[in-house]
Amino acid sequence: MTSTTAKISVQGVTKTFALGRDTFTALDDLSLDIADNEFVTVVGPSGCGKSTLLNILAGLEEPTAGLALVDGVPVSGPGPERGVIFQQYALFPWLTVRQNVEFGLRTAGVPKAERRRRAEHFIALVGLEQFADALPKTLSGGMRQRCAIARAYAVDPSILLMDEPFGALDALTRVKLQEQLLDTWSKDKRTVLFITHDVDEAVFLANRVIVMAARPGRVYDVIDVSWTTARDERFRLSPEFAALRNRVWHSVYHQDGPTAAPQPSTTI
Amino acid sequence: MSVLDKRGAGRRDPVPETTPGTSTDSGAVNAAERAPRRSRAGRRGLPLVLNAVSIALGIAIWWALASAGFKLPTPPEVVARARTLIDNGTLGKDVVASLTRVLIGFALGTAVAIPVGFLMGWYAVLRGLIEPWIQFFRTIPPLAIIPLAVVVMGIDETPKIFVIFLAAFLACVISTFQGVVSVDRTLISAARVLGAKDMTIFVRVVVPASTPFILVGMRVGLGSAWATLVAAELVAAQQGLGYRMQNAELYYDLPTIFVGLISIGILGLLMDRILLLAERRLTAWQERR
Ligand SMILES: Nc1ncnc2c1ncn2[C@@H]1O[C@H](COP(=O)(O)OP(=O)(O)O)[C@@H](O)[C@H]1O
């Protein structure tokens, strides 16, 4: 495995959870490289270990075996170069939008004035200027997720790990946030690992779609998305998009016997 | 409790039944339901009128029963006695004596309960060490501690304050602990990926997230403290509302007993309202469904 050029390199990662006296294999010998500034989406059936993979990269969980490398260095705990965006927003409900966005800057010891300035910038980037002093409970789901994105961006991570960030939103809001995310990403490139269970979303956003299979969790298929011009409605409605969508769909929903890896006996 | 069951289940061993009676439960439910902010001035008027009607009705029934020959003092008798007791300073002194005990006991109980509750929630080892004792003492009514407290601590203020302390401590420590173990794991993860270390997570996530639980615990604790007061003042007190009632009992002095009861009720209600107000202030960020 050549990982010298990869921004993120997952090498033979296995993760098992104790389940009573048994163990449950959530990830089985999973390998995967992601290049710098690449936008990778991961799609797969529920329970195939997508979140587990993301948590390992985030440093929130440790692999049972194998290595997760970021910039060639094994992950040990969370780090400021990796921003995480959770499906359930995970905003601190007692803090205002601004205070939420400043949270990471505060822990990093950024002085107050600078904190303010950076928070303002990222709040404006996600269009929440008018709600800077609002509490999360007063925001809609889409606004909360934008706030969470601003909070992650504020610490200026070179990697964004996003776990079904738009999964809880309605279709219209989701499409809007997808476009905003791509817009932000194309202006200010970062390496993104974006988890979703939505095939359209996976294709629309990605340079590369990774399809996972469940029981045990592993990479089932990798599909390159080589659409070089702007990702907008035209892409969404193009025959190329339809073809890719078709391909990914089949990979996700028709994961049948022959290609699947052998089931370990301990799997439940 | 329900919040806790949902989250606690996956990540730790099941949370033990730690609710003092059902009072914490109802307190927590109240806290969740109470302030959907929809009570505008207009809608608020009706319940107030109903409350006033209910109180007037209660007094009327009391009066009727007293006149019908039940062994009760009439409201005017009680008011007259209250006036006498206020004028000769007895009631004032009793109230001060009782309030002092309750407030000292309650303040000490809370001040110890909150850090202990946090430590129990944060460190599984401490929880394992402390919890059996809390569960044990919870099953003993404070009244039953009094003989021991008197023998060990003498008959001055110490044993009285001690039992009130114990009552407040037990109620508050349990809900603080529940608050800590039910902090949303995702919030802790979010703080960690934003670079927070244990101490920061504790101060900036666990403490604020537990505040609603702590405040409910404080209210329950204040209730227990106040309830324990009368029992505590049976211990050779020279002053205090409980003592006054106990003393009145010797002389079949029902009006004085009534004045004592009503004073205890009103003071308890006032203190509860003050805490409720604080609670609403401090937990305004909570989403209420
Ligand atoms: N802490 C845990 N303990 C036990 N099993 C877990 C734990 N976390 C995840 N799992 C199991 O691992 C599998 C993969 O979970 P997850 O990564 O959350 O899947 P996905 O995000 O793809 O839906 C699931 O079957 C889940 O039940």
Ligand SMILES: [Mg+2]
């Ligand atoms: Mg998941």
